[in-house]
Amino acid sequence: MASVSVTQALPVDADAGYAALADLAGYENWLTIHQGWKSELPAADEIKVGTQITEVVSVMGMANKIEWTVTEANPPSSMTIEGTGMAGVKVKFSMSVVPTAAGSDATIDAEFSGTMIVGPIGKAVAKNTQADLETSLGKLAANLG
Numbered sequence: 138m139a140s141v142s143v144t145q146a147l148p149v150d151a152d153a154g155y156a157a158l159a160d161l162a163g164y165e166n167w168l169t170i171h172q173g174w175k176s177e178l179p180a181a182d183e184i185k186v187g188t189q190i191t192e193v194v195s196v197m198g199m200a201n202k203i204e205w206t207v208t209e210a211n212p213p214s215s216m217t218i219e220g221t222g223m224a225g226v227k228v229k230f231s232m233s234v235v236p237t238a239a240g241s242d243a244t245i246d247a248e249f250s251g252t253m254i255v256g257p258i259g260k261a262v263a264k265n266t267q268a269d270l271e272t273s274l275g276k277l278a279a280n281l282g
Contacts, residue, residue, distance in 0.1 A: 138250040139263035145274030147234070147241045148282040154234040154241040155213040157277060159184055167276040169269050170194045175202060185210050194222075196249075197265045203228055226251040243277065245270050 147154040157163065159181040164171040175191040188207040193200055201222040208229075209217035215233035222228065231246040247270065249262050 138248060139254050139259040139266070140246070140248040141263050141267040141270060142244060142246045143267065143270040143274055144242050144244040145271075145278050146237065146239065147243050147278050149240050151234045151236040151241040152213045153281065154243050155215075156181060157281060158232045158234060158243060159212065159216060161190065164192075167273055167280055169273045169276070170196055170266070172200055182212075184212075184216065190218075192220075194228075196262060196269070201226060224251065224253050226253055243274055245274065 147157075149157075161174070161178045161181070161184075165173075172193040172195050175193060176189070178190060179188055184207055186207055186209065188210075190205045191202060192205060193202050195201070201224075203220040203222045205218045205220035207216065208219045209215065209231070214235070215231065217229065217231040219227070219229045227250045229246075229248040232243070234241050234243050247266055249259070249266070254262055
């Protein structure tokens, strides 16, 4: 299994930070691994446990279609989506926002598992995802600033 955690200060309050993370249509503006949606998107206020969406993501230059299911929804603080992609790759993204004196902090915890995510490949996936998510949350903060 490969796992990473990235936190970024956002120049907005926690409600606005969470709204940006839950705005699936906005992923194209900041989430670097996002390649496109293959399903209709719910509005942010319609996201609840059991909501299903399909996304194409790219990690290490390899595209993978992920069938996501929302497994936790705690607006306006956190959301977790879990999915399975090609070759049995399992992915879990937990996204949260907490208030700070200067605005808020957004955190994305990502986990990848499956027979392809072991050994050196798992380490490479973690390293690349860490860099991608750091860039992504940096873009989100810039877009909100």
